[in-house]
Amino acid sequence: MKFTSSRLFVACVAATSLATFALSAGAQRLVVDLTGKWAFAVVTENGTGTPTVILKQEGENLTGTYESARMGVRNLEGTLKNDSLRFALKGGEVELKFVGVVVDKDNLRGVLDMGGQGGAAFTAVRQ
Numbered sequence: 380m381k382f383t384s385s386r387l388f389v390a391c392v393a394a395t396s397l398a399t400f401a402l403s404a405g406a407q408r409l410v411v412d413l414t415g416k417w418a419f420a421v422v423t424e425n426g427t428g429t430p431t432v433i434l435k436q437e438g439e440n441l442t443g444t445y446e447s448a449r450m451g452v453r454n455l456e457g458t459l460k461n462d463s464l465r466f467a468l469k470g471g472e473v474e475l476k477f478v479g480v481v482v483d484k485d486n487l488r489g490v491l492d493m494g495g496q497g498g499a500a501f502t503a504v505r506q
Contacts, residue, residue, distance in 0.1 A: 411459075411462075411481055411483075411484045412436050413434045413436045413441065413459060413464070413481070413487075414434055414435050414436045415433075415434060415505055415506070416431065416432075416433050416505070416506040417431070417432040417433075417434060417487070417503045417504065417505055417506065418431060418503065418504050418506055419431070419432055419501055419502070419503045420501065420502050420503070421491060421499050421500075421501045422499055422500050422501070423497070423499040424497070428447055428449065429447070430445055430446060430447035430450075431445075431446045431447075431506075432444070432445050432446075432455070432503065433446075436459060439458050439459055439460055440456075440457075440458060441455070441456065441457040441458060441459055441464075441466050442454070442455065442456055442457075443455050443466075445468050445475075450468075450471065453468040453469060453470055453471055454468070454469045454470065455467065455468050455469065456469060457477070459481070462480050462481040463478075463479075463480060464477070464478070464479045464480060464481060464487060464489065465477065465478050465479075473493060473494035473496060474494050475491060475492070475493055475494065476491070476492040476494075477489060477490075477491050477501065478490055478491075478492070479501065479503075484505070485504060485505040486502070486503065486504055486505070487501075487502065487503040488500075488501065488502045488503070489501055
């Protein structure tokens with residue numbers, strides 16, 4: 380895969396973010412329920428997407444929906460362990476995997492793996 384400067388930038392942001400998450404995960408133990416509606420901002424080399432994510436949390440398990448103009452509505456499944464968030468979109472040609480951290484009860488941030496077709500950074504704010 381040939382890296383453009385914007386892909387290299389996204390890869391560097393993703394690597395830095397993951398390192399920060401790993402360091403903060405041991406030091407920070409938030410107790411939060413992510414159930415609700417979230418406004419995401421997914422920053423890719425082609426611009427910023429603004430999907431709406433509805434989460435339902437039961438213990439460490441997450442389920443819900445991801446809705447965007449480009450992808451329509453897709454179901455998601457994942458986990459929340461301490462302040463570490465992981466979920467994947469189900470269905471579709473490419474499985475999108477989100478890995479992040481709970482910043483506080485109303486804010487999330489992390490990275491997105493687009494099934495080997497690149498990556499992106501994301502933030503989310505509870506609505």
